[in-house]
Amino acid sequence: MNEKDDSSTDPRIYMAAERTFLAWIRTGIAFMGFGFVVARFGLFLHEIALSNHVTVSQHDNRLSLPAGIALIAAGIMVTLIAAIRHRRYIKALDRGHFRQAYGVTFTFLVAGFLAIIGLSVAIYLAVLL
Numbered sequence: 755m756n757e758k759d760d761s762s763t764d765p766r767i768y769m770a771a772e773r774t775f776l777a778w779i780r781t782g783i784a785f786m787g788f789g790f791v792v793a794r795f796g797l798f799l800h801e802i803a804l805s806n807h808v809t810v811s812q813h814d815n816r817l818s819l820p821a822g823i824a825l826i827a828a829g830i831m832v833t834l835i836a837a838i839r840h841r842r843y844i845k846a847l848d849r850g851h852f853r854q855a856y857g858v859t860f861t862f863l864v865a866g867f868l869a870i871i872g873l874s875v876a877i878y879l880a881v882l883l
Contacts, residue, residue, distance in 0.1 A: 778836030785829030793822020817878045
């Protein structure tokens with residue numbers, strides 16, 4: 755097999771870039787799906803309480819709806835940013851400018867956002883129950 759260490763025409767590099775892009779797309783879809791579930795969680799709790807004839811205050815939807823909308827918006831942003839980064843990466847490969855990484859800031863922002871949303875929902879559930 756003819757391999758060059760710095761070859762930007764190696765199809766494995768393009769395939770790896772596409773796999774990474776598809777992983778980010780899956781992450782965006784997961785954000786949006788989880789956002790929908792979180793947004794509807796307050797409604798679910800309200801319906802359960804009504805079926806058990808328990809008086810429910812209106813604050814049940816106060817955190818779940820904004821958190822769900824934030825997750826859906828984050829999913830859209832992750833998908834768009836992933837597409838932009840993938841396009842830039844492929845263009846750089848086509849020009850022969852292979853870079854090992856395009857920065858980890860985006861990854862850390864996504865992880866931090868998830869941690870904040872997760873902590874908020876956990877506190878909300880602890881106070882609710």
